[in-house]
Each structure stands twice: as C-alpha cells, then as structure tokens.
Amino acid sequence: MWEKNNSIYDVKEIRTRTTCYLGVGAIDKVDPIMEALSDMGHRRVLVVSGRSSYRTCWGKVLKAFEKHGVSYVHYDRITPNPTVDSVDEAAQMAREFGATAVVAIGGGSPIDSAKSAAILMEYPDKTARDLYELKFSPKKAAPVVAINLTHGTGTEVDRFAVVSIPEKEYKPAIAYDCIYPLFAIDDPSLMTGLPEDQTRYVSVDALNHVIEACTTVAASPYSILLAKETVRLIAKYLPKALRDPKDLEARYYLLYASMIAGVAFDNGLLHYTHALEHPLSAVKPELPHGLGLAMIVPGVVKNIYPARPEVLADVLSPIIPGLEGTPEEALGAAEALEEWLFSVGVTQKLSDQGFGEEHVSKLVHLAKTTPSLDTLLSLAPVTATDQVIEDIYRCSLKPLKASAAVRG
Incomplete structure (x- = not known):
C-alpha cells in the first residue's frame, strides 16, 4: 500500500x-x-x-x-x-x-x-x-x-x-x-507510551467519529471518503500498535486516522453514539469515553444500518468484509462489529460497568435533556425516539449474541 x-x-x-x-x-x-x-x-x-x-x-x-x-x-x-x-x-x-x-x-x-x-x-x-x-x-x-x-x-x-x-x-x-x-x-x-487500554479506547473514539459522520443527515461525500480511510487505517494499524507500542509507523497512521476523523465529523457531525455515551460518563466520570462508545456502537449500528446500508457496508468493509449493503444485514453487521471490538481487546459491555436495566430510563432522560445532545440526536439517520434510544441502551447491556439468545 x-x-x-x-x-x-x-x-x-x-x-x-x-x-x-x-x-x-x-x-x-x-x-x-x-x-x-x-x-x-x-x-x-x-x-x-x-x-x-x-x-x-x-x-x-x-x-x-x-x-x-x-x-x-x-x-x-x-x-x-x-x-x-x-x-x-x-x-x-x-x-x-x-x-x-x-x-x-x-x-x-x-x-x-x-x-x-x-x-x-x-x-x-x-x-x-x-x-x-x-x-x-x-x-x-x-x-x-x-x-x-x-x-x-x-x-x-x-x-x-x-x-x-x-x-x-x-x-x-x-x-x-x-x-x-x-x-x-x-x-x-x-504517543508510544500510551497504556494498552488507552491505545484501544482512543482508536475506538476515532472509529466512532466516522461511523457517525458518514451516516448523519449532514453527511457528505467528503465525510464518507474520510470515514472509509479512517476505518481502513485503524483496522490495519491498531493490532500492530497493540503488539508493539513503540511501533512508530503504527502510531503515525493511527494518529493520521484520528486527525482525518476529526475533520470528517467537523463536516459530517455526530449523532447517536456520542449523544448516548455522554450520559454514561457524566454519571460515571471514571468511565473512559472510548470504552463507553465501544460498548454502545454495535447497538447504534443495529438501529441505523437499515437507513444507511450501502454507506456502512462500504465504510466498514475493512473490518466487516462481505457486507452487501442491504437493510436485512443490520443485526449481522452489528454483531460483526462487536466481534471485531472484542478481537482488539475491547470486551466490556454496560453491565460490566455497573449499568443495568434499572438505569435505562435515567440515561434516556439525560440523553434527551443534556444541553446540545438534542442537536446530535436530530442529526441521526433514524428519528431519535425514546424507543430507539432505549433499545440502543438495552442491547448494549450484554453482548448482542447473548442478548439475542435471551430474547429468543
């Protein structure tokens, strides 16, 4: 390359x-x-x-x-x-x-x-x-x-x-x-001294920036272009940085990916994942932002994929090959994204951080009432109803496949 x-x-x-x-x-x-x-x-x-x-x-x-x-x-x-x-x-x-x-x-x-x-x-x-x-x-x-x-x-x-x-x-x-x-x-x-978990979490933050920036109602060809390159670079270089924290080439391209992801969401803006993570780390300030994002982004993809299947199939192809870009793939794409996150060592879900079903209504309320988050929610590709927000939080409590087995 x-x-x-x-x-x-x-x-x-x-x-x-x-x-x-x-x-x-x-x-x-x-x-x-x-x-x-x-x-x-x-x-x-x-x-x-x-x-x-x-x-x-x-x-x-x-x-x-x-x-x-x-x-x-x-x-x-x-x-x-x-x-x-x-x-x-x-x-x-x-x-x-x-x-x-x-x-x-x-x-x-x-x-x-x-x-x-x-x-x-x-x-x-x-x-x-x-x-x-x-x-x-x-x-x-x-x-x-x-x-x-x-x-x-x-x-x-x-x-x-x-x-x-x-x-x-x-x-x-x-x-x-x-x-x-x-x-x-x-x-x-x-950045070669970043702890292993921080290396994971900050890279997941950049990944989330572009998953959102390429699917908002404000997304443009520019934000989609930057999103695809960000995902490609993170998929390639995050495992290398985890294997060898001193790998300057890996750190360089993760840093470049983070920078262009910043430009991507500066243009395409953000929606569900950040709007719903902010209440998590507001309630629990010790929660790393990137970890909070990682725990809920599969649930976000499950809900928004039917509205943007072609874009997400293309952008996520470096970490989820074989997607065809049809709405019916939503759950499979979300599960595959979660599996990729687990493969790079981000395995926790909301229940591991002490969140349970009893917290969902409060988190929904904070997402709807915190200043500025209503603007992010208004940019989502599917309407941010209480039901959608609740579903994202609920299916983020446990791994998606485990949750599906319980529902089944």
Whole structure:
C-alpha cells in the first residue's frame, strides 16, 4: 500500500481550519509556532495539561518559550472527563496572569478544556456553566495551540469541545468557529507510551467519529471518503500498535486516522453514539469515553444500518468484509462489529460497568435533556425516539449474541 512509500519522519503541514504538523519530530515545530505567537504579540500564555503526560514534550516547549520571550502560567489539574470547575479555575489563572493565548498539551480533555478557557478569557463576565448550558454564543476566543498526545479525539483540528457539569450529570458539547486551534502538533513519537487500554479506547473514539459522520443527515461525500480511510487505517494499524507500542509507523497512521476523523465529523457531525455515551460518563466520570462508545456502537449500528446500508457496508468493509449493503444485514453487521471490538481487546459491555436495566430510563432522560445532545440526536439517520434510544441502551447491556439468545 501507499503508506510504505510515505516517510513518517517527513513532517507534513496539513491545513484544515488549523495548521497541523504531522510526523515524527513534529514537536520541533513548537519553536516556529512560539515565534509566530510572539510576533503576534502573545507573549503571555496559559498552559493547560493533565498532571504528568505533558512531561513527554515539556523540555522542548520550555526551550521555545525561553527562546522567543514567552512567559507562562500552568494549569495542570485537568482530569479525564473534565469539569466546568476546572475550566473556570484555568480561565481565572489566565486572567490574573494577563495571558492572551493558550497552549494545550494532552489528549481530548486538556485540549477541550483549553478551548473552553480560551473563550472565557475573552468573556470575563461569563462562566464555564454559562458556556456549557448554552447561555451565550461566543464569537471570539484567545488563540489556541494544541500539542496532541493521543490518537483519538481529532480535537486538535476541529471546533468542538466537551466538558461536564457534575452536579447535573450533564456532559454537553459545544462547537464554535472561534475555537479552532491556530496551530496543532501531531507527533507519533509522543504517543508510544500510551497504556494498552488507552491505545484501544482512543482508536475506538476515532472509529466512532466516522461511523457517525458518514451516516448523519449532514453527511457528505467528503465525510464518507474520510470515514472509509479512517476505518481502513485503524483496522490495519491498531493490532500492530497493540503488539508493539513503540511501533512508530503504527502510531503515525493511527494518529493520521484520528486527525482525518476529526475533520470528517467537523463536516459530517455526530449523532447517536456520542449523544448516548455522554450520559454514561457524566454519571460515571471514571468511565473512559472510548470504552463507553465501544460498548454502545454495535447497538447504534443495529438501529441505523437499515437507513444507511450501502454507506456502512462500504465504510466498514475493512473490518466487516462481505457486507452487501442491504437493510436485512443490520443485526449481522452489528454483531460483526462487536466481534471485531472484542478481537482488539475491547470486551466490556454496560453491565460490566455497573449499568443495568434499572438505569435505562435515567440515561434516556439525560440523553434527551443534556444541553446540545438534542442537536446530535436530530442529526441521526433514524428519528431519535425514546424507543430507539432505549433499545440502543438495552442491547448494549450484554453482548448482542447473548442478548439475542435471551430474547429468543
């Protein structure tokens, strides 16, 4: 395949709304990026990260800061499934320091939090709860630089961010043009230390992005094209990364797949899987987002396949060969997708995480009432009735074949 003739060490400049640097050694681009920020007058920045992963590139970031006269304040308390309180704290830190730009270092949680803080830096009279309860529509944000440390979210090149409101068990999403990162760095050498489960879960996140982006009512030939290539690359390179975490070629193509998946859903948008996962990890914040998606996507495919059989048969062909694109294949396609997920080590279902039949009505309510999730549900290729949402949750409690045997 063409990948063998593409040098992963040749850092490429890929332009979406963000200028993204992709390749082994892309972290070195932090130097000209900081030069550009300094030249634009942004010499005080807020750094947003988790507690430790930022250290994989911190030396080079500090060197670039020092070289170009950029001073910083560092908020390093972002956790998985970050909260509005952390965003408010980071934004307040930025305002007190006089920061005018944001450097995010990490995966989806730090980058999404950084995007959110970047908005609040321009709207000092607003809070993160105002932002995520959709009480205002921002038109501006401080410039964001995203140094990405996982191959899953695509947030380094899109306009989306997700943050939880814990007391309401809400996990809304926002999407504004003003939070496209100005620059992004996608360097696979920063990801060889990802734990095995995280490698699985972030790749499944990218897979879900395109299963949704190619089947929404907003899907286009472009989102379908990107979806098929994303699935092909994940099918080929995820097993390789699991066998050898230091395989830079595997990390490169999983990272590229994640990036184009981000572009795909930036265009085609999302629907059921993300709308129904967000209540899961809002109720249970320790649940990894990618695992939540993996547990419910077979149920989603079962329900939407009859509405988009030709598209899904084509897009999923790298992991489910032999589909003919007929509505009658829906259950078989869903079961085959679940079998593939099990084959790469993602074997849990909702019951393994403590969810049962007694939780379904609450999850349906959250999916229908959490700010922004109604928009995602409105984009689904089949109408998001309570009955459909309930069915997706119920058939995600146990493996599909086991559930079918019980129903039988």
